[in-house]
Structures are given as C-alpha cells and as structure tokens.
Amino acid sequence: MDVEYNFSNKVVLITGGTGALGSTLVKKFIDSGAITISSFVNDEGAKRLKTANHKVELIKLDITKEEQILKTIPILVQKFGTIDILVNLVGGYLGGIPTMELGEIDWTTMMDLNLKSAFLISKYVIPIMKSGKGGNIVHISSRTGLKSEGYDSAYAASKAGLIRFVEATSQELKGDNINVNCILPTIIDTEANRRAMPDADFKKWLSKEDLANVILFLCSSASKVINGAAIPTYGTF
Numbered sequence: 516m517d518v519e520y521n522f523s524n525k526v527v528l529i530t531g532g533t534g535a536l537g538s539t540l541v542k543k544f545i546d547s548g549a550i551t552i553s554s555f556v557n558d559e560g561a562k563r564l565k566t567a568n569h570k571v572e573l574i575k576l577d578i579t580k581e582e583q584i585l586k587t588i589p590i591l592v593q594k595f596g597t598i599d600i601l602v603n604l605v606g607g608y609l610g611g612i613p614t615m616e617l618g619e620i621d622w623t624t625m626m627d628l629n630l631k632s633a634f635l636i637s638k639y640v641i642p643i644m645k646s647g648k649g650g651n652i653v654h655i656s657s658r659t660g661l662k663s664e665g666y667d668s669a670y671a672a673s674k675a676g677l678i679r680f681v682e683a684t685s686q687e688l689k690g691d692n693i694n695v696n697c698i699l700p701t702i703i704d705t706e707a708n709r710r711a712m713p714d715a716d717f718k719k720w721l722s723k724e725d726l727a728n729v730i731l732f733l734c735s736s737a738s739k740v741i742n743g744a745a746i747p748t749y750g751t752f
C-alpha cells in the first residue's frame with residue numbers, strides 16, 4: 516500500500532518532469548497537494564504532460580544554460596512565493612561505446628546533462644531555500660555512478676560526479692534545514708528502454724511508481740535525518 520504524503524502549499528520544482536519518471540512523479544506530487552512546476556525543453560512533451568495533469572505549471576528552461584536559469588528562477592519565485600522542493604530528473608544515457616571511440620562532444624554532452632545541470636539548478640535554487648524555511652533537494656544518479664561495467668565512461672563518470680556533488684552540497688547546507696540526497700536507479704521500466712531492449716525481462720526493471728515513492732519520501736519530513744545520501748534503488752538486480 517502506498518504511504519500518503521501531504522505536500523499542501525509546498526512549491527515543488529521538478530526539472531525534467533516531462534520525462535518518463537517525471538510524469539509519474541508530477542502526478543504523485545499533484546495528488547499530494549503540492550504546487551507542482553515542471554520544466555521542459557521540448558514543446559511536445561510539455562503538451563503531453565499538461566494533458567495528463569491539468570494542474571501542472573510548466574516553464575520552458577534548459578538547465579544546462581546558466582543565463583536561462585538566472586532569468587527563470589526569479590520569475591518562479593515572484594509567481595509562487597518560494598521553492599520548497601527541487602527534484603532534478605534531468606539526465607541522459609550514452610553507452611555501448613569504448614572510451615577510445617568516444618567523441619569529445621559525447622563526453623561534454625554527458626557532463627552537461629548529468630552533472631553541470633545539477634550544479635547550475637542548485638546554485639540558483641539553494642539561495643531561495645536558504646532565505647525561506649529550508650527545503651529538500653533530490654537528484655537522480657545511477658548505480659553506474661558507483662560501479663561501471665564498461666563502455667559507458669562518460670555516463671558513469673558524470674553520474675559518479677553527481678554523487679560527490681550531492682555529498683559536498685549536503686555538507687555545506689547542514690545547518691540550513693536543507694537536505695540534499697540522490698538515488699541510484701538501475702534500469703527503469705520506461706517505453707524508451709522497452710524499445711531499446713525488446714528482449715529483456717521487463718519484470719526485473721524498476722517501476723516508475725516505486726522510484727517516485729522513494730523520491731516523495733526523501734522530500735517529506737519523514738526523511739529529515741537523511742542528508743548527503745546516495746540511496747541504492749536496485750530493485751531485483
């Protein structure tokens with residue numbers, strides 16, 4: 516049975532809320548009473564999310580671009596008053612390429628999408644939380660951030676960097692009532708993964724529901740003693 520959370524009057528910013536895990540998480544936060552904002556890049560994804568969840572607030576924002584974040588965060592604060600919770604789902608995967616064949620652009624793309632994005636959005640959201648009542652921040656790393664099986668050096672290095680980034684940031688914010696954590700999923704059961712690996716046993720994969728439940732817990736007062744953690748969410752792997 517699902518635990519029921521009450522996020523009434525909480526302002527939640529979900530970066531990457533239009534993605535696979537994002538749409539499940541957006542619905543859960545809305546159902547828990549939160550004012551739920553999702554960033555998007557792609558207009559099509561934003562339209563789909565709005566159709567599924569009429570209450571979601573949408574904001575176009577590329578979080579790998581500092582100048583966009585710099586302009587957008589004050590607009591959000593003016594409209595919604597604050598940001599209590601940040602869940603950063605922005606990320607991407609690149610695998611199947613040996614390091615000696617990896618392009619510089621591949622490396623940069625992984626670092627930007629999985630690591631620089633976390634840094635930039637944190638840089639501008641943390642001061643809002645510090646000037647308010649504190650907050651909760653959750654990033655999504657990966658089990659690969661702890662242990663790589665090879666052929667994914669850029670992805671693995673970027674997700675490993677994210678774990679250290681979470682650790683460093685959480686240490687800095689210990690006295691500010693701001694908890695920063697990340698989770699380490701294995702393969703999530705998404706349409707994209709089913710298309711990419713049609714012969715896999717989907718039952719072994721993580722459900723978006725289960726992961727979203729862990730994220731809600733990390734954003735709730737029930738997890739207030741958890742700070743700086745990289746939480747294994749491996750399911751049956």
Ligand SMILES: NC(=O)c1ccc[n+]([C@@H]2O[C@H](COP(=O)([O-])OP(=O)(O)OC[C@H]3O[C@@H](n4cnc5c(N)ncnc54)[C@H](OP(=O)(O)O)[C@@H]3O)[C@@H](O)[C@H]2O)c1
Pocket residue numbers: 530531532533534535536537554555556557558560561576577578579603604605606607608628655656657658699700701702703704705708
């Ligand atoms: N899927 C897995 O098996 C798996 C496993 C381990 C970890 N993870 C991690 O879990 C997180 C969510 O995964 P997912 O499968 O739900 O991802 P997804 O479906 O690919 O969604 C990615 C989201 O990021 C947004 N995005 C991409 N580039 C952006 C940018 N520059 N600025 C702002 N937003 C941007 C996309 O927006 P648009 O839709 O507008 O493009 C989309 O909302 C990611 O961090 C991923 O690395 C996933």
